[in-house]
Amino acid sequence: MGIIGKRKNKKFDYQPRYYKGEGSPFELKHKFDEYRVTVGNNNGLKNKFGNAIDDYKYNGDKTGANRRILYIIAALILVFLFIIDFDLSIFSLKR
Template sequence: MGMLSKITKLRRNRKFEYNPRYYDDKGKGNPYKLEPKFDKFRSTLHNQRGLKNKISNAFDDTKREGDRNLKIRMLVILSVLILIFLYIIDFDLSIFFS
């Protein structure tokens, strides 16, 4: 039996210790959950009811300073689109100059 048990004996599974790249070992939640990373930047996440709260949230959003490069880029894109539109409709710009 001793020799036969070596052939028929099932092997144990080898251990494979896999840790994901962004796994937080300290127990701060699921490493695959992306919501908490972006929720702190959303102003509409904690929506409070009532007209007064909506208006105050809108004023707070306008007071928040944005990226200056984004504003300049948006202005350039908008002006180029307006000039293309005026060219398509054959708008005469000479009325502004004497």
């Protein structure tokens, strides 16, 4: 520490040479944040779950990804039941 006091940090006004975009190039933002309802100022767990459910309901699944995931999970469950030698005949109607 000197006689004068603490040294202040230098401030630089850096401008990127080849950046020709809008806004600040140093701002970190996800490219889909403006389309999401669940990102932002959500106060409380109930509000977060409500926003997530509304987003799931009103933004339809156009690619069929949810159905595909359900098929994969069902196939993995059947493979697991086959590996542990589970008797699937209990699901049949014959008694």
